[in-house]
Amino acid sequence: xxxxxxxxxxxxxxxxxxxxxxxxxxxxxxxxxxxxxxxxxxxxxxxxxxxxxxxxxxxxxxxxxxxxxxxxxxxxxxxxxxxxxxxxxxxxxxxxxxxxxxxxxxxxxxxxxxxxxxxxxxxxxxxxxxxxxxxxxxxxxxxxxxxxxxxxxxxxxxxxxxxxxxxxxxxxxxxxxxxxxxxxxxxxx
Amino acid sequence: xxxxxxxxxxxxxxxxxxxxxxxxxxxxxxxxxxxxxxxxxxxxxxxxxxxxxxxxxxxxxxxxxxxxxxxxxxxxxxxxxxxxxxxxxxxxxxxxxxxxxxxxxxxxxxxxxxxxxxxxxxxxxxxxxxxxxxxxxxxxxxxxxxxxxxxxxxxxxxxxxxxxxxxxxxxxxxxxxxxxxxxxxxxxxxxxxxxxxxxxxxxxxxxxxxxxxxxxxxxxxxxxxxxxxxxxxxxxxxxxxxxxxxxxxxxxxxxxxxxxxxxxxxxxxxxxxxxxxxxxxxxxxxxxxxxx
Numbered sequence: 503x504x505x506x507x508x509x510x511x512x513x514x515x516x517x518x519x520x521x522x523x524x525x526x527x528x529x530x531x532x533x534x535x536x537x538x539x540x541x542x543x544x545x546x547x548x549x550x551x552x553x554x555x556x557x558x559x560x561x562x563x564x565x566x567x568x569x570x571x572x573x574x575x576x577x578x579x580x581x582x583x584x585x586x587x588x589x590x591x592x593x594x595x596x597x598x599x600x601x602x603x604x605x606x607x608x609x610x611x612x613x614x615x616x617x618x619x620x621x622x623x624x625x626x627x628x629x630x631x632x633x634x635x636x637x638x639x640x641x642x643x644x645x646x647x648x649x650x651x652x653x654x655x656x657x658x659x660x661x662x663x664x665x666x667x668x669x670x671x672x673x674x675x676x677x678x679x680x681x682x683x684x685x686x687x688x689x690x691x
Numbered sequence: 692x693x694x695x696x697x698x699x700x701x702x703x704x705x706x707x708x709x710x711x712x713x714x715x716x717x718x719x720x721x722x723x724x725x726x727x728x729x730x731x732x733x734x735x736x737x738x739x740x741x742x743x744x745x746x747x748x749x750x751x752x753x754x755x756x757x758x759x760x761x762x763x764x765x766x767x768x769x770x771x772x773x774x775x776x777x778x779x780x781x782x783x784x785x786x787x788x789x790x791x792x793x794x795x796x797x798x799x800x801x802x803x804x805x806x807x808x809x810x811x812x813x814x815x816x817x818x819x820x821x822x823x824x825x826x827x828x829x830x831x832x833x834x835x836x837x838x839x840x841x842x843x844x845x846x847x848x849x850x851x852x853x854x855x856x857x858x859x860x861x862x863x864x865x866x867x868x869x870x871x872x873x874x875x876x877x878x879x880x881x882x883x884x885x886x887x888x889x890x891x892x893x894x895x896x897x898x899x900x901x902x903x904x905x906x907x908x909x910x911x912x913x914x915x916x917x918x919x920x921x922x923x924x925x926x927x928x929x930x931x932x933x934x935x936x937x938x939x940x941x942x943x944x945x946x947x948x949x950x951x952x953x954x955x956x957x958x959x960x961x962x963x964x965x966x967x968x969x970x971x972x973x974x975x976x977x978x979x980x981x982x983x
Contacts, residue, residue: 526713530706536716609712617705636703637710673699 513554517547520564524571531575531633533622534610542574568638572630572648579626620672624663631656632663 524543532538546567550557557563610618621629627649634640634648645656667673907915921940 526710526716529713529716530710534709534713609715610709613700614705614709614712617700617702618709620702621706633706637706667702668699671699672702 509554513551516550516563516567520567521547524567527568527633527638528571528575530618530621530637531572531630532578534618538575538578542571542578545574546570565644568640569644569648572634576626576630576649579629583626617672620667620670623666623670628659628663628666631659632667635660 521543524546525539528539528542529536532542549570550563550567557566621633624632631645631649634645635642642653642656642660645659646653649656649659651659903919907919
């Protein structure tokens with residue numbers, strides 16, 4: 503039986519191992535906004551702490567936390583989209599335009615800023631699906647789980663994202679396209 | 692002659708470079724989480740409450756008719772010091788805002804409102820009562836804060852998230868843990884505020900100076916950082932820049948122990964600060980000096 507000390511050690515090890523990776527994944531999805539990423543990752547670990555006992559030790563908790571992080575990103579992007587709706591903005595006042603934080607922006611060159619801006623063109627679900635599949639090599643099944651949709655829908659979201667980016671003059675990747683597979687991304691050269 | 696379509700740029704490759712560029716960025720809320728992980732159940736309850744409070748606050752703002760208002764007030768000026776300005780910080784109030792339901796200001800304990808704010812064009816802050824003080828460190832902190840011109844504005848780390856700060860700033864909130872853990876929380880608040888401030892400045896020179904100052908500050912040289920900002924102010928920038936820079940300067944002076952100088956800057960620009968989102972940082976810095 504796991505004692506409280508063991509539990510804390512396990513969680514701390516997980517935290518030490520995963521926090522930076524999750525933070526950067528959220529930072530990218532959030533367009534370089536530190537606050538966005540910190541909020542998401544903070545909530546993920548609070549959730550982990552409150553639900554740790556119910557999680558299966560044998561699971562890949564790193565993967566679980568990553569999916570939680572992406573899920574948190576989707577939720578926040580969805581809320582932001584609502585707030586940025588012109589009607590809502592009229593009632594509640596306009597939001598500050600999201601953009602990379604100062605310390606993140608200072609680390610990027612011009613092309614990289616354009617790239618992060620291009621990601622910002624994508625609606626939340628498409629953005630998360632694109633990042634998961636193209637940048638983090640996640641299987642479409644994971645995308646579907648995070649977005650609570652079917653695998654074909656997840657695939658379509660990635661394709662839609664690529665279409666939007668293509669119209670903005672960006673190629674999605676070096677000669678790969680995505681097709682449906684429940685357990686992995688199938689790349690066609 | 693056939694026009695060639697330009698090759699699309701490789702977004703994935705660029706975003707991987709962005710990832711590399713972000714590799715040095717670390718989350719800054721480690722202290723909170725580490726306390727949680729070490730089994731601080733009180734902290735866990737507090738965090739859960741904060742999440743709830745955050746949500747309630749957002750709802751309150753929405754109900755109040757103006758999400759752009761963020762005002763909190765820990766301590767109003769005492770009657771013995773009538774000339775002391777209370778920091779009724781903030782705010783961008785839409786012209787359409789009406790005297791709708793007052794917005795509760797959450798303070799000291801995450802769920803204890805200490806004042807309400809009526810979201811009109813000239814918001815009115817009405818203290819509800821003296822906040823219930825539940826710990827001695829908090830009492831000491833509040834007493835010290837009240838001595839600081841009756842002002843007390845700090846940030847409850849987590850009650851309002853950083854993104855709330857950015858989107859709903861200027862922010863005033865209260866750090867319920869002022870005392871032994873105040874330093875980390877206030878540092879976090881300052882970094883958050885500085886980010887929000889820097890982000891609003893479009894002038895590259897000014898932004899460069901702010902970043903340099905912050906870098907110096909983070910390397911333990913707040914006095915040098917204050918000098919960088921003083922040099923910037925000497926170049927007679929626009930009033931907007933003065934707003935931002937002078938308050939940063941004051942906070943840096945306070946952090947470096949030059950409290951008299953900080954108060955002088957504060958006094959000179961107090962009116963500006965009252966409408967500046969950075970007021971929270973200044974007072975937090977003063978509070979930190981007072982509450983080591």
